Amino acid sequence: MATLATAVVVVASVACDERASEPDVGDLTGILEPFEIEAYQELRPEPQTRSLDLRIDTGFDEREKLPRDAISPIYSPKYISVGESTLADDELVMGIDINGEARAMPVGLMRFREMVNDVVGGVPILATW
């Protein structure tokens, strides 16, 4: 609760400052809601599924599946800073920000690796393309 109270105080002071001049959106991270995984869980408590016949729906038998890691997932992601990166500005990325920790995952890389296992802002995530 102490953390929540602090957050509200910060919000109030930022909101007052805003009346003077419209803020640069880049500086607004301080007023964003603390990340609550529950909020997203509530939105989608039971994802839709339907029963699958794996053989029909995937079109192949279990034994014909790709072997494990045939598409090489990223288990220990490696990151560099904006300053170190030579990625072109018009390249597409998957962007996620959890608790103030931001990650950009270039689509050019994601389409080859397809899965990234990571922990962002304290939340274990799987990013997939």
Add this chain to the structure above:
Amino acid sequence: MTWWDWETSSIWSQPWGAAISGELEGATLVLLPVEVLRYGNWKKRHPETLVLVDERNATFAYGHQPAANTFVLGVDIGGEAVGYYFGSVAQAGVVNHAVGSHEIVAWADWESREGHIFLRSPRKLRAGAADAPNTLTFSASESDRRIEDDQTGSVWDVETGVAVSGPLAGNVLQRVPFISSFDWAWEDFYPSTEFFGHREDRVPAS
């Protein structure tokens, strides 16, 4: 695509985020809001962002791919699904819509390929919001990447869902996670889905 997990070897479906066979069958993951956008726009908003590279420090150029006319922003919330045609949302500029009982606002930009969806019934309004209605209706604003609510005239930033001026300044809309998909793939996994818009909709080249 399906995945398996090392711990139990259960098989998971990507479009559902749910285990479909094995020990964990029926288990689900929480879909989080990820954005697909140009790196330049992302780093402008998040200068401290880290950038994923592979083991040899490489990324791989994806290049300038135009959005396909079959491209939808797929939303599955509260047991209801809607596929929003990207071109239709971009053409409309701002879309006020509902997914089941959840009122949402969608915004998309054809050129940058960016799309954003938020709940337009803020759960926790604060700072000058005492008299605000439960559900806001949005229209385009004169400023780029800003929308305006009809009820209070507050101006909101479409990238962050933050009200930047007006009576509701300082409030934040909750982002709605969506899955970027082709319409046929979306319908295959969400057969009861509704679609918003049409494949033919697009923004004329300027």
